[in-house]
Amino acid sequence: MPVILSTNALHPRAEAMLAEAGELRIASNADPETLLEEGREADIVIVRAPLPASLFSAAPRLRAAIRHGAGLDMIPVEAATAAGVLVANVPGANARTVAEHVFLVTLALLRRFRRMDRDLRATGWFAGRAHADHGAELGGRTMGIVGMGNVGRAVFRVARGFGLDLVVNTRTPATLPEGARPANLDQLIEESDIIVLCCPLTPDTRGLISRERIARMKPSALLVNVSRGPVVDQEALIAALGEGRIAGAALDVFDSHPLPADHPYFTFDNVILTPHAAGITEESMMRMGTGAAEEAIRVLDGQLPKNLCNPEAMELYRKRFQ
Numbered sequence: 001m002p003v004i005l006s007t008n009a010l011h012p013r014a015e016a017m018l019a020e021a022g023e024l025r026i027a028s029n030a031d032p033e034t035l036l037e038e039g040r041e042a043d044i045v046i047v048r049a050p051l052p053a054s055l056f057s058a059a060p061r062l063r064a065a066i067r068h069g070a071g072l073d074m075i076p077v078e079a080a081t082a083a084g085v086l087v088a089n090v091p092g093a094n095a096r097t098v099a100e101h102v103f104l105v106t107l108a109l110l111r112r113f114r115r116m117d118r119d120l121r122a123t124g125w126f127a128g129r130a131h132a133d134h135g136a137e138l139g140g141r142t143m144g145i146v147g148m149g150n151v152g153r154a155v156f157r158v159a160r161g162f163g164l165d166l167v168v169n170t171r172t173p174a175t176l177p178e179g180a181r182p183a184n185l186d187q188l189i190e191e192s193d194i195i196v197l198c199c200p201l202t203p204d205t206r207g208l209i210s211r212e213r214i215a216r217m218k219p220s221a222l223l224v225n226v227s228r229g230p231v232v233d234q235e236a237l238i239a240a241l242g243e244g245r246i247a248g249a250a251l252d253v254f255d256s257h258p259l260p261a262d263h264p265y266f267t268f269d270n271v272i273l274t275p276h277a278a279g280i281t282e283e284s285m286m287r288m289g290t291g292a293a294e295e296a297i298r299v300l301d302g303q304l305p306k307n308l309c310n311p312e313a314m315e316l317y318r319k320r321f322q
Contacts, residue, residue: 014289
C-alpha cells in the first residue's frame with residue numbers, strides 16, 4: 001500500500017479518506033529531523049509543518065507534497081521540483097475563516113476589548129466601562145488590504161458590509177472586484193485607518209512593511225497581519241508601538257513560531273496576539289483536510305492534482321513514474 005505521511009494530525013474525515021487510500025502515518029514529531037527520517041518511505045506528504053529540503057532527494061517514492069492550506073512557504077518548492085515531486089495546495093479553503101478573524105480582532109482593538117475586560121474583572125464595573133468612552137466605530141473608516149488573493153478578496157467582501165472605504169494593493173489590479181480602489185503601497189499606508197496584510201511571503205514581500213513605511217502610518221492606524229511574520233519589520237513595529245506612534249496591532253504570525261514567552265509584544269495592551277490560528281476552525285480544518293486528501297487520492301490514482309503549483313516538475317515526475 002502507498003504510504004501517506006502527514007506532518008500533523010488532520011480532521012477525522014480527512015484521516016478516514018486517506019486511510020482508505022493507503023497506509024496513513026502521522027509524524028511522531030514535526031521537527032525537520034523527524035520528518036526527514038519518517039518521510040523516507042512516503043509516497044505522499046501532507047504538509048502542516050515546514051519540510052526539510054533534503055527530504056525530496058531522500059524519499060525515492062515521493063510523488064507529491066500537498067499543503068494543508070494555501071501558503072507554500074512550508075514547502076521548499078525548488079527542491080521538490082528538482083526532484084520531480086509535485087507540489088499542490090488547497091487555495092481558498094480557509095479564506096472566509098481568516099476574514100472573520102480580521103474583523104474579530106479589528107473590532108476588539110477599536111472597542112478596547114482587552115482593556116475593558118481586564119479592568120472589569122480586576123477593578124470593577126465602572127473601571128471597565130470607562131474604556132467605552134474611548135472606543136471607536138468601524139464604519140466609515142478606510143481599510144487598506146495588501147494582497148488580493150483568496151484571503152484578501154474574502155476580507156474585501158466582508159468589509160463592504162461595514163461601510164468601509166476600501167483601498168487595495170495588488171500585483172494584478174486589472175482583476176480587482178467592483179468597488180476596490182487600487183493604490184500603490186505607500187499611498188495605501190498613508191490613507192488607511194486599518195491596514196490588513198494578506199499577501200504571501202516571497203522575496204518581494206519580506207520586510208514589505210518596513211521602518212520607513214511604518215513611519216508613514218497614521219497615529220490612529222491599526223495593523224492587522226494574517227499573512228506571514230517576516231512581511232513586517234518586527235523591530236520597527238515594536239519601536240512604533242512602544243513610542244505610541246500607531247494605535248495598535250493584531251498579529252497572528254511572527255518571525256518565529258512559537259512566540260517566546262518574554263517577547264516584547266506581550267507587554268502591549270493595544271496588541272492582540274493569536275498563535276497562527278486565524279484560519280483554523282472546525283469547519284476550515286475539515287475543508288483543508290478533505291481538500292488535501294482529495295488531491296492525494298488524485299495523485300495516487302495516476303492523475304495530476306487540480307491545484308498543481310509547480311508544473312515545471314511534470315517532465316521529471318513522468319519519467320519517474322511512467
